Structure formats: C-alpha cells, structure tokens
Amino acid sequence: MxxxxxxxxxxxxxxxxYKEVRESKRIIIxxxxxxxxxxxYSEDGDGIAFRIEDFKAEANYLAGEHSLRGGGKDNDLTFLDNGTIYQFEVKKTKTPNSMLGKQQLTKGMSWVKHILNVALPxxxxxxxxxAYIQIS
Structure with a gap:
C-alpha cells in the first residue's frame, strides 16, 4: 500500500x-x-482494528440510557487491511441473514466513514x- x-x-x-495489526493480533469482543x-492477520503489516463503541464511549457526546458505550446501532469490530474494510457483527440468531445484523453493519459503516474521515481524509x-461478516 x-x-x-x-x-x-x-x-x-x-x-x-484502536489496535495495530502488523502481523497477527488476537482481539477479544x-x-x-x-x-x-x-x-x-494483516496481509500488508499495516492493519488497524477498532470497536466503534470505544469511540462513542470516549467521545461522551451521546445521551440516553446507552450513553456509556454509545447509543445507536453499529457493528462489533472493524478491521482495516490491504485496501479492505472488514466489518464484523456477532448475532445470536437462528438464521445468518438476520435483518438486525444487516442494519448494524450498514449503520456501522456510517461510523466507520466518520472515523476514517478524521484519520484518513x-x-x-x-x-x-x-467485507461484511456476520457471525451467528
């Protein structure tokens, strides 16, 4: 890159x-x-992993009952590596095509774009x- x-x-x-992923890194959700x-695993040694919830909690500008970890929908983990944005969403559902999971991935991308606009204009x-990855 x-x-x-x-x-x-x-x-x-x-x-x-965020966590730097230069080769491999274990992330716990x-x-x-x-x-x-x-x-x-980073293909190019220049990977970044982060949880949008951590950004929301640190920003402390969201109100409501979920303000500690940030209200609103988002995905569970984002990984940037080798020209690809990977979004992970974990859902306990009977079907892997859960609409709730899709909503969280879509809304999570809005947050990812916001963060990337700051870090990488x-x-x-x-x-x-x-790549949207839903784990059921």
Missing amino acids: EHNVINSFEKTIKSGL RESDYELKIRL NYNNYFNKI
Whole structure:
C-alpha cells in the first residue's frame, strides 16, 4: 500500500481506541452475554482494528440510557487491511441473514466513514473493498 494506516491513526486518533495489526493480533469482543476471541492477520503489516463503541464511549457526546458505550446501532469490530474494510457483527440468531445484523453493519459503516474521515481524509483512495461478516 502507498499509505500508512497505522501512522495516520497514530497522528490523529487517541491511543487505546484502536489496535495495530502488523502481523497477527488476537482481539477479544466482550459483551454482556458473550465473549468472542478473533485472531486477525494483516496481509500488508499495516492493519488497524477498532470497536466503534470505544469511540462513542470516549467521545461522551451521546445521551440516553446507552450513553456509556454509545447509543445507536453499529457493528462489533472493524478491521482495516490491504485496501479492505472488514466489518464484523456477532448475532445470536437462528438464521445468518438476520435483518438486525444487516442494519448494524450498514449503520456501522456510517461510523466507520466518520472515523476514517478524521484519520484518513482521502480514505476512498485507499479502501476499495468492503467485507461484511456476520457471525451467528
């Protein structure tokens, strides 16, 4: 890749809100009713993983009963690597095509675009693929 995603995040995003994935990294998604461990592998050594909820909690500008972790829908994990935006959503459903999961992935992309506009203003030049991954 011609750009350096990790370097861009280090310059613009508060540390602790994302994880660098230079080769491989184990990420743990913790929710009130489950814990999921995922191992991510970077193809180009310039990967970034983050949870939108962490950004919402840190920003502290959302009100309501879910303000601690940020209200509104979003996906569980985002991974940026080698020109692709990977979005993960974990859902306990009977069918993998749950409409709720699709809504969270779609709304999560709005948050991802917001974050990328801050960290990588020309992100459209870098990321040409989006992969939606729903885990049921």
